[in-house]
Amino acid sequence: MELNSPTAINKEHVTNNFDCGVPSLNSWLLKKALRNSSKGFTQTFVVSTNNNTVVGYYSTAMGTIKRQNIPKTLQRNAPNEIPIAILCRLAVDINHSGKGLGEAMLVNAIERIENVSAQIGCAAILVHYLDGMDKFYRQYGFIDIGIENTLFLQINNAN
Numbered sequence: 137m138e139l140n141s142p143t144a145i146n147k148e149h150v151t152n153n154f155d156c157g158v159p160s161l162n163s164w165l166l167k168k169a170l171r172n173s174s175k176g177f178t179q180t181f182v183v184s185t186n187n188n189t190v191v192g193y194y195s196t197a198m199g200t201i202k203r204q205n206i207p208k209t210l211q212r213n214a215p216n217e218i219p220i221a222i223l224c225r226l227a228v229d230i231n232h233s234g235k236g237l238g239e240a241m242l243v244n245a246i247e248r249i250e251n252v253s254a255q256i257g258c259a260a261i262l263v264h265y266l267d268g269m270d271k272f273y274r275q276y277g278f279i280d281i282g283i284e285n286t287l288f289l290q291i292n293n294a295n
């Protein structure tokens with residue numbers, strides 16, 4: 137099945153059949169994703185079929201992290217509050233899982249954030265993961281920083 141590349145969610149996207157197996161992630165997409173995007177609280181990027189049915193999504197937001205919470209090797213010359221992007225949610229519909237979509241969306245999110253970092257300061261990505269899901273993110277270089285259910289990835293800045 138042909139799928140559209142990740143694009144910012146809009147009101148044409150059909151979200152009511154989305155089921156990733158985690159009810160809170162399903163209902164957040166249905167009830168909050170679009171409204172949060174319109175307020176700038178998060179931005180959600182969806183992968184959809186040709187009839188606009190959403191089969192995967194991820195959400196991002198900006199944030200900061202305290203210098204003492206990043207890996208020691210990066211602390212030198214860093215400000216007290218370090219700008220970061222947060223990968224708040226990432227989910228794939230169970231009918232489309234196991235085919236590389238989760239990985240493709242994660243790579244897309246990282247590239248998008250790296251591009252943003254060329255326009256506005258952003259040093260790393262934090263991901264908040266559900267219990268047991270850290271393995272998924274560790275495969276792509278995310279590391280522990282001693283904050284519960286949170287992993288960290290330094291990003292490649294173009295400068």
Ligand SMILES: CC(C)(COP(=O)(O)OP(=O)(O)OC[C@H]1O[C@@H](n2cnc3c(N)ncnc32)[C@H](O)[C@@H]1OP(=O)(O)O)[C@@H](O)C(=O)NCCC(=O)NCCS
Binds near residue numbers: 225226228232269272
């Ligand atoms: C986790 C999730 C996003 C993976 O999406 P997917 O499209 O099935 O994953 P992919 O097919 O791209 O798999 C990419 C890699 O991750 C691995 N992987 C997939 N699900 C995994 C899991 N639950 N735990 C650990 N690794 C996982 C795959 O084995 C694959 O590695 P490989 O190439 O070495 O085999 C999806 O199963 C999902 O939405 N789960 C429910 C919501 C959730 O837990 N979201 C993440 C949490 S915070």
